Amino acid sequence: MDLDSRKLKILGTIVEQYVNTAEPVGSKRIAELLNINVSSATIRNDMAMLFDMGLLEQPHTSAGRIPSHLGYRLYINEIMNCIPLSSEQMAEIQSMFNIMNPDPDKLLKGAAAALADLTNCATIATTFTPESIHISKLQLIPANDNTVIILIIASNGVIKNKVCRVMFRVTSQICEFFTSFVNYRLQGRSLNEISMWYLSSISVDLGEYSRMFNPLLGSVYELCKEINDGQFYIEGQTNLLSYPELANMVGDMLVLFTDKQKILSMLPRDNNDIDVVIGKENNSMELSGSSVLLARYDIGGQKCGTIGLIGPIRLDYARVVPKLQYFANILSSLLTDAFGQQEPRGE
Amino acid sequence: MDLDSRKLKILGTIVEQYVNTAEPVGSKRIAELLNINVSSATIRNDMAMLFDMGLLEQPHTSAGRIPSHLGYRLYINEIMNCIPLSSEQMAEIQSMFNIMNPDPDKLLKGAAAALADLTNCATIATTFTPESIHISKLQLIPANDNTVIILIIASNGVIKNKVCRVMFRVTSQICEFFTSFVNYRLQGRSLNEISMWYLSSISVDLGEYSRMFNPLLGSVYELCKEINDGQFYIEGQTNLLSYPELANMVGDMLVLFTDKQKILSMLPRDNNDIDVVIGKENNSMELSGSSVLLARYDIGGQKCGTIGLIGPIRLDYARVVPKLQYFANILSSLLTDAFGQQEPRGE
DNA sequence: ATTTAGCACTCAGAGATGTAGAGTGCTAAG
């Protein structure tokens, strides 16, 4: 029971037909589509074998066949030929990036939105923060008499700010003092090191100012945590509404998408160039009808985030995979360009 | 053909029953629910009149009746008694606000999310920027050798930043120069005044530095525009999935919600305490099956944003209206408290 | 050993038919 080239071609045809039409594919149709001159009966025999091997499924006795998980898997791993992007497509994508806001988090969001547009899928973009991400700069900015703004710039380009009301009367002097004192202690330090414990050691060193600044240190901790937890964008969710086979689940999917922690925990971690998780391979009810593709981008060679795509199982993998890869590559080069080599300057 | 009190009671009962069950209400059920001792036949006669007056609709001949637009309108304006919040409910809402991030835009988003939770509707929160909103402070912060961050604080508490790559080598001196020069020209100025034209007059005054700083002034303009365009949050969209009568439209609604401009243009501008727009009164396909309620909040008496609610037509108006009103009141008081009286301090 | 034609078989989906139940509208009497 081996897979000769005809059987592979049949499986490929079934996948590609099903991807286009969302309808089970029958032996007669395959016979017409394949150039080989064999009758539908022969195809039926082959299909029966593919079925026995678990590569095909049958919605009901008298229907055509659709690919199973394993069928898609085999198709993706062995059969499909990725269709590389044309130079026009590349140019189009490039120009989408050109008009995006270059802030890293907005860039990420923009990239996700563009990818969603291009693939008619939902897309997801995340950052994760390897050890090496540190604080480039912290600044305390007076807003009014009893309100200050804490601004933190991380070495991966992420910028966060937070408004804090304080009990003392805000002056520029106080802000400058806090800024330079805390900067001195935090600048260049890995985000992972900035624990509540470490901050409390700063608090001790602040001596008489400690009580005054403690709430601010708490906010600093929250900001660091936010950056460390990573950014997270989902775009193009409404694209999923266009797939009738997802109609039952799309509600649950949208609800899932509101739960950042849960969705993050579900993303694949296989660390291939592109991870592909098909249907029930996702260990989650809500995604059992979908495929998830995930690629990584890096800054200066250091992996620092993912961009991915959530769509129906019947996805045009041969076209979508190169697109996703290209997006990851562009993100890498843009971010490396902006935040790659340079170390932050001191004030 | 006048509306005696019995007819009003019947209409009220129909609305309230329909809101609970989503099923047409028949004469027999009404007879049971009303305390008045009249037979279902009498009720039928009254219902026929209400129908003739356009206050009721009939899904099909042998079904009960459901309220029409006009029926809901009359109910809301004349019949319903708002059910005020209990002190426990108020306390619960207060405590939701206590744990929110006090940044005005995050507060807005948090409030919208809490309201969505509480009402099982989608919620919308916007700011709009009256004449009086001005720039409290602008600051240029060096990020690395060729990257700076522009930070703008507006008098309504909104904070925006933008990363800019520049052609010159960034130093603190340059940043301080730009900050103080531009601050001097912009601080306290209404956002509406900050046109491209006005900025170019600053550019002229910058003399030899003009070419260097022009891209930054462009970014300043974009930031002002962003603030002026207002914030915009929609939360709890997935709540709409729980109403079977919206199942057909919820897809289109979700798509609509991604189009900020379009949805903003659809919000009512009647400027009542709370505007209520029912079903087809919305001049939009997508919202023809929904009701939109909108309240305004203010900072120090100056109206500066809206919070609202999008749900099915059969909404428990008597409970929902007071909730929405209460949210608007809390927002007003919190924001006034934080940003109301104080003028921004100079550096 | 592989391929093919032929045919019986299965099943989903669309239509047709029938029934029960809810609710109305009307009429005539109270």
Add this chain to the structure above:
DNA sequence: CTTAGCACTCTACATCTCTGAGTGCTAAAT
């Protein structure tokens, strides 16, 4: 003005039948 009574209408649901698509198997052909 209210009510009882009754014929009428329409939906929702279940049952049945028919049709077409597509299979699985067998026996013959290559």
